[in-house]
Amino acid sequence: MLNGIPLFWYLIVSAALFCIGLYGVMARKNTIAMLMGVELMLNAVNINLIAFWRYVTPKSTAGLAFAAFIFVVAAAEAAVGLGLIISVYRNTRSVDPEKIDSLKL
Amino acid sequence: MSVFEVINNILKIVGDAVAGLITSLLGAGALSEIVVMFIAAFVICGFCAVAFMAMTYAERKIVARIQDRIGPNQAGPYGVLQPLADGVKMFTKEDTTPATADRWVYNLAPLVIAVFALLTYAVIPFAPSVVGANLNIGVLYVIAVGSGSTIAIMMAGWGSNNKYSLLGAFRTVAQLVGYEVPMLLNVLPVVMLSGSMSLVDIVERQTLANGAHGIPFILMLPLSALIFLISGIAETGRSPFDLLEAESEIVAGFHVEYSGMKFALFFLGEYVNALAVSIMFAVLFLGGYAGPVLPPYIWLLLKAAAVFTVLMWLRGTLPRVRVDQLMSFNWKFLVPMSIVNVILVMVLAKVFVADPALAAANGGIAVSPGMQALILFVSNGVVLLSALGIVARHARQMRLVEAEDLEKRRAQNMLVAAKAVAQ
Amino acid sequence: MILTIQQILFIVIALVVLISAVLVVTTRNLFHAALFLVVSFFGVAGFYVLLDAGFFAAVQVMIYIGAISILFIFAVMLTRDVITSARGNSQWIAAAVVAAAIFIIAAILLGPAALIIRGREFGNVQWSDPNGPAATSATVIGDLGRGLVSFNQYAVPFLLGAVLLLVAMVGAIWVARERRSRDMAAERAAAAADDIGSDTDQPVQEELPLPDNSMATEKH
Numbered sequence: 153m154l155n156g157i158p159l160f161w162y163l164i165v166s167a168a169l170f171c172i173g174l175y176g177v178m179a180r181k182n183t184i185a186m187l188m189g190v191e192l193m194l195n196a197v198n199i200n201l202i203a204f205w206r207y208v209t210p211k212s213t214a215g216l217a218f219a220a221f222i223f224v225v226a227a228a229e230a231a232v233g234l235g236l237i238i239s240v241y242r243n244t245r246s247v248d249p250e251k252i253d254s255l256k257l
Numbered sequence: 258m259s260v261f262e263v264i265n266n267i268l269k270i271v272g273d274a275v276a277g278l279i280t281s282l283l284g285a286g287a288l289s290e291i292v293v294m295f296i297a298a299f300v301i302c303g304f305c306a307v308a309f310m311a312m313t314y315a316e317r318k319i320v321a322r323i324q325d326r327i328g329p330n331q332a333g334p335y336g337v338l339q340p341l342a343d344g345v346k347m348f349t350k351e352d353t354t355p356a357t358a359d360r361w362v363y364n365l366a367p368l369v370i371a372v373f374a375l376l377t378y379a380v381i382p383f384a385p386s387v388v389g390a391n392l393n394i395g396v397l398y399v400i401a402v403g404s405g406s407t408i409a410i411m412m413a414g415w416g417s418n419n420k421y422s423l424l425g426a427f428r429t430v431a432q433l434v435g436y437e438v439p440m441l442l443n444v445l446p447v448v449m450l451s452g453s454m455s456l457v458d459i460v461e462r463q464t465l466a467n468g469a470h471g472i473p474f475i476l477m478l479p480l481s482a483l484i485f486l487i488s489g490i491a492e493t494g495r496s497p498f499d500l501l502e503a504e505s506e507i508v509a510g511f512h513v514e515y516s517g518m519k520f521a522l523f524f525l526g527e528y529v530n531a532l533a534v535s536i537m538f539a540v541l542f543l544g545g546y547a548g549p550v551l552p553p554y555i556w557l558l559l560k561a562a563a564v565f566t567v568l569m570w571l572r573g574t575l576p577r578v579r580v581d582q583l584m585s586f587n588w589k590f591l592v593p594m595s596i597v598n599v600i601l602v603m604v605l606a607k608v609f610v611a612d613p614a615l616a617a618a619n620g621g622i623a624v625s626p627g628m629q630a631l632i633l634f635v636s637n638g639v640v641l642l643s644a645l646g647i648v649a650r651h652a653r654q655m656r657l658v659e660a661e662d663l664e665k666r667r668a669q670n671m672l673v674a675a676k677a678v679a680q
Numbered sequence: 681m682i683l684t685i686q687q688i689l690f691i692v693i694a695l696v697v698l699i700s701a702v703l704v705v706t707t708r709n710l711f712h713a714a715l716f717l718v719v720s721f722f723g724v725a726g727f728y729v730l731l732d733a734g735f736f737a738a739v740q741v742m743i744y745i746g747a748i749s750i751l752f753i754f755a756v757m758l759t760r761d762v763i764t765s766a767r768g769n770s771q772w773i774a775a776a777v778v779a780a781a782i783f784i785i786a787a788i789l790l791g792p793a794a795l796i797i798r799g800r801e802f803g804n805v806q807w808s809d810p811n812g813p814a815a816t817s818a819t820v821i822g823d824l825g826r827g828l829v830s831f832n833q834y835a836v837p838f839l840l841g842a843v844l845l846l847v848a849m850v851g852a853i854w855v856a857r858e859r860r861s862r863d864m865a866a867e868r869a870a871a872a873a874d875d876i877g878s879d880t881d882q883p884v885q886e887e888l889p890l891p892d893n894s895m896a897t898e899k900h
Contacts, residue, residue, distance in 0.1 A: 156687050161690065164787045167786040171782050172698070172701040172779070178775035179776065181769040184759065188705070192717070195724050210813050211817055213827045219733075228845055394738050394821070397738040408749060430754075434750060
């Protein structure tokens with residue numbers, strides 16, 4: 153109960169954000185919008201990790217290191233994913249994931 | 258308390274009095290703290306507005322004198338009321354909005370830029386123990402806020418629904434994002450040498466108190482200071498890096514569709530950013546509020562004014578840099594030099610420590626602070642001179658290759674012309 | 681009931697984060713979606729400040745808002761003729777149901793409902809401990825830094841993360857580079873290299889990557 157905020161408030165917000173991101177990935181018709189959903193999910197996981205770090209093991213740095221690596225991986229994945237989308241767009245003029253379904257262009 | 262002490266600590270005395278007044282009115286607790294913070298924020302915004310007026314006036318006069326003309330001298334004696342006249346003009350100009358612009362994005366962009374420009378001032382120490390928030394990650398906060406303003410520029414560029422605006426916004430963002438890297442890399446040696454990211458600690462290391470050595474970091478790390486200054490100028494989009502908003506180039510870039518108060522906010526944001534860069538340079542490299550006789554806030558303002566004078570001098574003197582030259586200068590010259598500089602400072606600061614207790618604990622050669630400063634100065638000079646030497650040799654090779662190429666082409670042309678004449 | 685300042689702040693930030701996240705996944709205009717994503721990231725940075733992880737708040741602003749959002753906006757700009765996409769694809773109802781189900785399971789059945797049904801929390805963690813957690817150590821950033829470079833702790837993942845970033849940077853630049861002039865130059869070089877035969881008189885056939893016709897007719 154840090155400053156009057158119990159741990160499960162953070163967990164509920166993080167679960168809601170994760171599910172919104174999941175909906176974004178599953179229900180959008182544009183690959184860039186799907187990647188935005190993935191970023192929301194990564195943020196939700198980070199909130200979860202840091203909340204647990206603060207409330208359960210505030211003296212150790214394992215949770216913080218884990219969250220730092222998720223920042224790194226999210227940045228790398230966003231860069232490569234967007235590069236791929238731009239390359240696919242240049243070849244097929246489409247960013248609709250349902251249309252990019254053949255291995256040979 | 259003598260008059261001297263009162264003047265020295267006037268900011269702290271007034272601040273404490275206001276805080277006491279608010280606490281007595283509202284009772285001690287979170288609410289009175291929040292009200293005091295709001296009042297402090299208003300005071301900082303007021304200071305920025307007054308400084309903005311002084312800066313625009315000084316810039317126009319000084320750049321005019323460099324360019325052998327007089328500058329504004331009609332509004333008031335020597336033109337001192339010119340900023341007021343500019344303000345009245347900005348307020349009364351018609352506030353247009355393009356018909357096909359995206360309303361919310363177009364209207365919010367200048368506000369976001371002004372907000373991000375003002376957020377930097379929350380962590381700057383104006384005097385000992387007069388600081389908005391003594392964050393222990395002060396330097397990182399300043400750079401994070403600086404990088405957040407790129408979103409506002411994209412909003413301005415896209416919201417105007419104008420292809421020149423969008424193109425200008427792309428190039429501006431490429432420049433801003435690119436020049437953050439040398440800025441961050443060159444703040445690292447300062448943080449390493451002062452052992453903390455808090456701006457108050459960095460200034461304290463440059464004063465002569467509590468066992469600190471009292472040497473401003475510009476004497477120890479001149480190369481880092483130079484690259485930080487260059488990156489700061491590029492971050493604020495001033496000359497010679499102002500390709501993106503120059504009227505003769507891309508029709509004022511991303512803020513071409515703005516007029517009236519919104520343009521005034523862009524203008525304010527640019528100058529407030531320039532002042533923030535000057536104050537950051539003064540805090541990180543020149544010693545902040547440290548100084549012998551005058552009150553500390555006067556020292557800070559004098560140092561920031563000196564840095565801003567250098568900025569104005571560069572604006573009046575240097576021609577514009579082309580955008581591809583700008584990017585290649587950043588990525589091929591500044592970034593490798595900064596990386597080598599960081600590694601060298603890291604190694605030398607660990608080997609030659611200024612604090613004997615630290616040397617005994619971690620191993621290393623204990624030298625006096627002056628000796629450490631000299632060693633770092635020399636290492637910086639070595640990095641800069643070798644980088645310049647490599648670039649000069651490369652440029653000479655390119656010049657020779659081009660001259661050879663030109664000779665070959667000239668010979669070919671003469672052959673062709675001779676053949677044509679003979680036929 | 682009287683809420684403390686921090687609780688009010690938490691509720692405000694939570695509303696900002698969740699509402700802007702919903703707007704990200706439902707708005708038609710992709711540029712607005714990117715801007716709402718930025719707002720959401722700011723909210724998450726606010727959460728980090730509330731959780732005494734100020735360093736991560738600054739890192740979040742710098743990385744997510746200063747870099748990843750810019751990447752998204754550039755990608756949206758570069759694929760501009762498809763910028764107004766439809767709100768949802770053919771399976772959006774199923775997606776909404778699945779997302780809602782996962783939320784209910786994760787947040788309610790494993791959370792407060794577990795307290796009611798089982799009489800205790802799920803797992804070993806006390807999720808609403810009235811005593812509050814211990815304070816963090818004063819040198820938490822220094823400890824994290826030392827942990828990331830000491831080989832007893834997290835130096836190997838740190839180095840792997842650095843290699844990952846390098847590979848991602850090089851890979852993204854390579855994958856998204858402009859291809860046309862390179863392909864044309866390669867074709868000319870290949871044609872010039874084997875011009876022993878009779879095809880020196882013919883112009884070089886340039887193979888540009890053509891868009892697939894079936895997709896062109898499907899687009900409206």
